Amino acid sequence: MRILLVDDDIELANMLSDYIQSQDFEVHCAHDGEQGLEQALNGQFDLVLLDVMLPKIDGFEVLKQLRTHSVVPVIMLTAKGDDFDRIFGLELGADDYIPKPFNHRExxxxxxAITRRIEHINNSQPRAELDFSGLCIQMHSRCATANGQPLHLTGTEFAILHLLMSEPGAIISKEQISEQVLGRRLAPFDRSIDMHVSNLRKKVSEHIEQERVRTVRGAGYVLVGDSH
Structure with a gap:
């Protein structure tokens, strides 16, 4: 797995790169937003670790421009306790975030967790397909459509939609989504799942007028059809 680390703290980036590579990942570093965006767009990386505070172009602008061309998974490196950075990053299409300073093992x-998700998709049967009330996903090509129109989903959004479409009509809890999609237990006051579902809803609603992903207060989310 090839990882791009975009962080302007050269000493920290080198230390982090050495540690990640010791876990059998290949790591390349960029130290400003322009360089990071250029490298992230070349299609050679499986994951981007993206700091928020960067020279030339900040991490948010890098992510915004990246998402117009690519769905490569992105983990934002945010300031500890800064909820705005986390929420804004998720709104722009980040797959996950981790606050600085962080535990390297975390x-x-x-x-x-993202690696397992990618492997699951890549190892799916070529014709593995799910259809439900105008929504369709094909696992092998990681394509999703709504009423025949393509949905440009991030990896996390695609995985959430797949989970919901695997059990239409069943309530899927936030805890299930966090554990099965993000690969971690849901922390108190963690709004990441809400933001991913909100982004998914917006993209689906561009092509399907009726509500498809319904919130069940205090319980989770459920995929519904026209008759519900």
């Missing part, structure tokens, strides 16, 4: 756990 970062590796987040990276491996």
């Amino acid at each position: 970062l590796i756990a987040r990276i491996k």
Whole structure:
């Protein structure tokens, strides 16, 4: 797995790169937003670790521009306790975030969770397909459509939609989504799942007028059809 680390703290980036590579990942570093965006767009990386505070172009602008061309998984490196950075990053299409300073083992756990998700998709049967009330996903090509129109989903959004479509009509809890999609237990006051589902809803609603992903207060989310 090839990882791009974008962080302007050269000493920290080198230390982090050495640690990640010791876990059998290949790591390349960029130290400003322009360089990071250029490298992230070349299609050679499986995951991007993206700091928020960067020279030339900040991490948010890098992510915004990246998402117009690529769905490569992105983990944002945010300031500890800064909820705005976390929420804004998720709104722009980040797959996950981890606050600085962080435990290196936790970062590796987040990276491996995304790795497992990618492997699951790549190992799916070529014709594995799910259809439900105008929604369709094909696992092998990681394509999703709504009423025949393509949905440009991030890896996390695609995985959430797949989980919901695997059990239409069943309530899927936030805890289930966090553990099965993000690969970690849901922490108190963690709004990441809410933001991912909100982004998914917006993209689906561009092509399907009726509500498809319904919130069940205090319980989770359920995929519904026209008759519900």
